[in-house]
Amino acid sequence: MESSFRRGAREGMRDFLPISVGLVPWAMVTGIAMRSIGLSPLEAMGMNLLVYAGTAQLGTLPLIASGAPLWLIFLTALVLNLRFVIFSAALAPAFHGHRFMRRLVSSYLLVDGMFAIGADKLRRADDAQWRWGYYIVPxxxxxxxxQCCVLVGVLGAGVIPRDWSLEFMTTIALMVMMIPMLRERPMWVAALVGGLGAVLLRELPLRLGLIAGIALGIGAGFMAERALARRAAR
Structure with a gap:
């Protein structure tokens, strides 16, 4: 193990540890939610291992519970995870030259928090071993x-008091991870329009308001970016 790998791993852990605290309530809520719709502990942990995307899991669970069609469940999960296409494209240069299996594992492990704290450093760093340590260890x-905290939620679904308000803690955790990404005007526009759209359209059937809000946010962000580019070209 090269020293540059260890240096990257130490710095990655130092950056990721503070934000990882937010994963604890979020994971516990996900575990509790999976049990609350009737999944067995084995089914819940199987879904958790296969999907490994808390937002998609929480977003599709009500649809699964209500017996929504499979195409809608699939579409909802796809839309909720579209941001990872952007994240992956942004990080792709940092993994140039790595083996396919290493890149495949890295794509499975990619989470919002890691992108929020590490995207700039991974793109700027020249040392491939440092980049790999910075990314893979955290x-x-x-x-x-x-996985551990979801398991706590799954096994303790009937024990954890509801007045702990873990859902509120999860919302705060998501906001903490989102704020570092809001560096430019188009991202602010996308976040505001998407959030307002999801709230205003929340009465749509089958929770389609969430999908509509995401689509509105993406469209607004794209238009804002195009408008800034045209202004800069003048």
């Missing part, structure tokens, strides 16, 4: 922490 730690 990512594996985050995966292990998520």
């Amino acid at each position: 990512s594996l730690y985050g995966w292990g922490l998520w």
